[in-house]
Amino acid sequence: MAYQNIDGVLVWGQPDESAVSQAKTCAATGSVVRTLLMADHHKGYSQPIGGVVVYDRQISPSGVGYDIGCGNKAVRTLLHADDVKPRIGRIMDEIARRISFGVGRVNDERVDHDLFDDPDWDVYKALGKQEHDKLKALAREQLGTVGSGNHFVDIFVEQETGRVWIGNHFGSRGFGHKTASGFLNLAEGREFLGKAPGESMDQAPVLFDLSSELGDMYYRAMKLAGRYAYAGRDYVMDQVLAILGTEADFEVHNHHNYAWKETHDGKEAIVVRKGATPSAPGQIGFIGGSMGDISVIVRGKDTAENRDACYSTVHGAGRIMSRTQAAGKMNWKTRTRSGGQISLRQMQDAVQAFGVELRGAGTDESPFVYRRLQEVLDAHAETIEVMHVLKPIGVCMAGADEFDPYKD
Template sequence: MYKIIDGVKVWGEPQDNAVSQAVTCSMHGNVVQTLLMADHHKGYSQPVGGVVVYDGQISPSGVGYDIACGNKAVRTNLKHDQVKDSLPRIMDQIAKGISFGIGRNNNERVDHELFDDEDWNVYKQIGVHEHDALKALARKQLGTVGSGNHFVDIFVEEATGDVWLANHFGSRGFGHKTASGFLNLANGRKFSDKAPGESMDQAPTLLDVKSEFGDMYLKAMNLAGRYAYAGRDYVIEQVLGILGALPTFEVHNHHNFAWKEQHDGKDVYVVRKGATPSAPDQLGFIGGSMGDISVIVKGKDSQENKEAFSSTVHGAGRIMSRTEAAGRMNWKTKTRSGGKVTPKQMEEAIDAYGVELRGAGTDESPFVYKKLATVLEAHKETLDVMHVLKPIGVCMAGANEFDPYKD
């Protein structure tokens, strides 16, 4: 069950700085309800794990910079015994064949029908240069994973021995520049201006959905959503090819997005940043750390889920910032200083859990996340766990990969 703190519904153990951000969000605009899922922590303007329900408004700062970040998970026709002996080779192939970080490992041009979508005209309204530059960037990065907490994983469902695949990333530089551009427009600047930077604790930026900018942002956000889906589809197909596997079941969802939904008979816009939609019978993937389970869940038809506006967690939730875990990075020398987690500690933990790891830094180690079972317990009246997945292979960008679009 949730607590109510200054009008905000809070699941799990309240983190004061995230609660403070959520209260700020609740005081601006036509807010119906503000909520914090059990994996919440401080973010930019709207906390991660935060949900804000608006009447007739949308928040570009609430959706955030990584528009449509999400997960795709597929169950394959393979069993654990068919991959366990060749797992090191498989992970080497994934690390080599899939593009992590800012660049592309291969010269393959990934085309997609979405590049003919009429919603690209939004960017022509803004300016021909912006349209052409963004479309070129989107073409270049389609099917790249990025860095930060973005991954390609192989799992085993221990109850059945089934092999699963999952990935986690969003709309890359296209989404990031779209978010920056609309935040500029909303604050009286030009789309392509260099923004002064968003304060962690600033009030949300709001657009009326019936305004010109509001309508344009909705179209651009939805286009970024289709782009993110296309990228995740492409990467899963690549990994299926590496494994020589076929998909038998899939789950695909965003967790940085705004949805027009109906609650209590009224149309509202639900802005979820690091929160997963979980309507009754709706499936979702929720990822743990590289040293913990991930799960497939289904929303319950319950009173508490209704009161949660059909929302749940998107992961385990951080308990340690990147800098706190890995230390401060000097990009000139490409060295780090400080940090609470050493590479040796991380390596020992991953070896003990039985994971074949490629890439990743200590800022993504198991030590920086809550246990997923803890946050799921806080939401047990809103969801059912359908499949429990244990990671056996994790691939991420390298520890010191620079990627301006990672979060």
């Protein structure tokens, strides 16, 4: 087996002490069946990124996190590299111009969707008219916006065939964030829309019994936020396909910040994956690397180790340097940064050497702040197989100093 058992926590890859400590706290809190760390793990809020906690009849809003339904979508297009590479600069200019990165929207286009008639909006009606109206308005305003942080729209070339792929990564934006903070408020007896003090990094998970009123309401709200995230990624993907003037002939779409009802060891359980991708046997996933690294399409294996992993795998390469370490401390009043280990020139040289046309992004998302993706894939070789290796030729993200309270 490629994992270690550290005080009851199953750990893939090189253990990060702070993340392992958080995972031990998770394992000791509530009705826990199993606690796991994928090879891209690092410290998060309450539950580590790359952490998987399996509960018996409980769900954790702090475990799912603020960006409910954050995930990846990738499509293979009908185009080949020679169709795209000569015009990649113009393509990336158009993506940056037409698609909304950061907190706002770059155009006045109103994005409507059947989602806004979903019966699970009744959860917010039950909380109050103000809660319902405010969150629904925010959801309408931000549907199809990518946000900032590590969220992206990329153009790839498949190494095996030269086929062109598109990938995107983002979640439920402000709607998901306010849903998460609202239920964390309710758990502490505060008003749903009240000011939330924020979580302590090392606090124990917040848990609801799924059979309780709050647990049922959160589960329904989380699923709605997940459908909202899917709708946003679909919308952005359609925009990029239109820019390229092509269609998709294959797609893969998955969350990695979510809670699923699944059966493990013959019993139904709630599997909370924060920064971890489902990998049931035959299930296909898209795992992104940094802007200067490969990304991959993978498929879950039917192995004992994958069963031990509760059919979970990595969601990316995993950070090895914090945003502040990389880019320095930001003063939002003066909009200046101080400190930082990675310079803009270092980042530009690295992505240029890798053959990437970059739009936006700060040094806190440079290749230097992430592990190499192959390292974490190797740690999960017994649980997933790599179907396609994708090399980025175009990367678009929010600008370096874009303020977005919903970015992660």
